[in-house]
Amino acid sequence: MAHLLFTPLTPAIITTASNNALSLALSATTIVYLTSTNTTTTIISLVGTDGNADGMVVCFSNINATSLSFSFSHESVTETTATKRFRNAGSTGITVAQYGAVWYRWSSVAQRWQSLARV
Numbered sequence: 001m002a003h004l005l006f007t008p009l010t011p012a013i014i015t016t017a018s019n020n021a022l023s024l025a026l027s028a029t030t031i032v033y034l035t036s037t038n039t040t041t042t043i044i045s046l047v048g049t050d051g052n053a054d055g056m057v058v059c060f061s062n063i064n065a066t067s068l069s070f071s072f073s074h075e076s077v078t079e080t081t082a083t084k085r086f087r088n089a090g091s092t093g094i095t096v097a098q099y100g101a102v103w104y105r106w107s108s109v110a111q112r113w114q115s116l117a118r119v
Contacts, residue, residue: 006031006059018042019078025049031059040069040095044076045084046104046113052083054108057116061101070096072115087112094118 007027014020017038024032026048034041046058062070072095073079074088087110088094094115096102103116 008033013037014041014043016041019044019076021045021047021079021084023047023049026052026056026058028053028055029057029059031061033061033063034070035064036068036070038068040071042071042073042093043086044073045079045081045086047081047084052106052108052113054106056106057103058106058113059101059103060096062096062098064098067098069098069100072096072102075112083111085112086115088115 006029008031009024010033014036020041020043022043071093072086073093074091075085079085094102100119102118104113105116107114
Protein backbone atom coordinates (compact mmCIF):
# COMPACT_ATOMS: atom_id res chain seq x y z
CA MET A 1 0.00 0.00 0.00
CA ALA A 2 1.28 3.46 -0.89
CA HIS A 3 1.99 5.83 1.97
CA LEU A 4 1.05 9.49 1.56
CA LEU A 5 3.55 12.10 2.67
CA PHE A 6 0.70 14.37 3.69
CA THR A 7 -2.88 14.15 4.90
CA PRO A 8 -5.39 15.65 2.44
CA LEU A 9 -8.45 17.40 3.91
CA THR A 10 -11.46 18.83 2.12
CA PRO A 11 -13.54 20.77 4.63
CA ALA A 12 -17.08 21.91 3.84
CA ILE A 13 -17.51 24.85 1.48
CA ILE A 14 -16.95 28.07 3.44
CA THR A 15 -20.04 30.25 3.14
CA THR A 16 -19.12 33.07 5.56
CA ALA A 17 -17.10 35.87 3.96
CA SER A 18 -15.09 37.03 6.99
CA ASN A 19 -13.61 35.98 10.33
CA ASN A 20 -13.44 32.27 9.59
CA ALA A 21 -11.70 30.28 12.33
CA LEU A 22 -10.76 26.77 11.20
CA SER A 23 -10.53 23.74 13.46
CA LEU A 24 -9.23 20.73 11.52
CA ALA A 25 -7.84 17.25 12.19
CA LEU A 26 -4.23 18.06 11.31
CA SER A 27 -1.31 15.67 10.92
CA ALA A 28 2.41 16.43 10.76
CA THR A 29 1.91 17.58 7.15
CA THR A 30 -1.56 18.46 5.89
CA ILE A 31 -2.91 19.86 2.65
CA VAL A 32 -6.29 21.59 2.94
CA TYR A 33 -8.33 22.01 -0.24
CA LEU A 34 -10.46 25.14 0.18
CA THR A 35 -13.64 26.18 -1.63
CA SER A 36 -15.96 29.09 -0.98
CA THR A 37 -19.10 30.79 -2.23
CA ASN A 38 -17.72 34.33 -1.67
CA THR A 39 -15.64 36.60 -3.90
CA THR A 40 -13.10 36.86 -1.07
CA THR A 41 -13.09 34.72 2.06
CA THR A 42 -11.04 35.76 5.09
CA ILE A 43 -9.52 33.15 7.40
CA ILE A 44 -8.28 34.46 10.74
CA SER A 45 -7.05 31.36 12.55
CA LEU A 46 -6.35 27.63 12.63
CA VAL A 47 -6.18 25.02 15.36
CA GLY A 48 -5.67 21.28 15.19
CA THR A 49 -8.49 19.33 16.82
CA ASP A 50 -5.82 17.37 18.73
CA GLY A 51 -3.70 20.48 19.32
CA ASN A 52 -0.72 21.89 17.44
CA ALA A 53 2.76 20.37 17.51
CA ASP A 54 6.05 22.12 16.75
CA GLY A 55 6.96 21.76 13.10
CA MET A 56 3.49 20.86 11.78
CA VAL A 57 3.09 22.10 8.20
CA VAL A 58 -0.22 23.01 6.58
CA CYS A 59 -0.72 23.90 2.94
CA PHE A 60 -3.95 25.70 2.04
CA SER A 61 -4.83 25.20 -1.62
CA ASN A 62 -7.52 27.29 -3.33
CA ILE A 63 -9.37 24.86 -5.61
CA ASN A 64 -12.22 27.18 -6.62
CA ALA A 65 -13.12 26.78 -10.28
CA THR A 66 -13.73 30.54 -10.53
CA SER A 67 -11.72 33.62 -9.55
CA LEU A 68 -12.66 33.47 -5.86
CA SER A 69 -9.81 34.11 -3.41
CA PHE A 70 -8.86 33.45 0.20
CA SER A 71 -7.22 35.98 2.50
CA PHE A 72 -5.24 34.88 5.55
CA SER A 73 -5.16 37.63 8.19
CA HIS A 74 -1.93 38.61 9.94
CA GLU A 75 -2.30 38.52 13.76
CA SER A 76 -6.07 39.08 13.65
CA VAL A 77 -7.25 40.44 17.00
CA THR A 78 -10.71 39.13 16.12
CA GLU A 79 -9.26 35.73 17.07
CA THR A 80 -9.05 36.07 20.85
CA THR A 81 -6.80 33.02 21.29
CA ALA A 82 -3.41 34.27 20.10
CA THR A 83 -2.00 30.75 19.60
CA LYS A 84 -4.45 30.14 16.74
CA ARG A 85 -3.36 33.20 14.73
CA PHE A 86 -1.31 33.46 11.55
CA ARG A 87 1.96 35.40 11.50
CA ASN A 88 2.63 36.41 7.91
CA ALA A 89 5.86 37.60 6.31
CA GLY A 90 5.76 41.36 5.93
CA SER A 91 3.20 41.66 8.75
CA THR A 92 0.36 41.81 6.25
CA GLY A 93 -2.46 39.58 5.07
CA ILE A 94 -1.80 36.96 2.40
CA THR A 95 -4.23 36.53 -0.49
CA VAL A 96 -4.39 33.22 -2.33
CA ALA A 97 -5.94 33.48 -5.79
CA GLN A 98 -7.61 30.73 -7.81
CA TYR A 99 -5.45 27.58 -7.85
CA GLY A 100 -2.88 29.25 -5.58
CA ALA A 101 -1.56 27.98 -2.27
CA VAL A 102 0.04 29.14 0.97
CA TRP A 103 2.11 27.12 3.45
CA TYR A 104 2.26 27.63 7.22
CA ARG A 105 4.40 25.99 9.91
CA TRP A 106 3.46 25.83 13.58
CA SER A 107 6.20 27.28 15.80
CA SER A 108 6.09 26.35 19.48
CA VAL A 109 8.54 29.20 20.15
CA ALA A 110 6.43 31.93 18.48
CA GLN A 111 3.16 30.15 19.40
CA ARG A 112 1.82 31.03 15.95
CA TRP A 113 1.28 29.63 12.48
CA GLN A 114 4.15 31.24 10.55
CA SER A 115 3.96 31.66 6.79
CA LEU A 116 6.55 29.73 4.79
CA ALA A 117 5.67 30.32 1.13
CA ARG A 118 2.88 31.06 -1.29
CA VAL A 119 2.25 30.50 -4.98
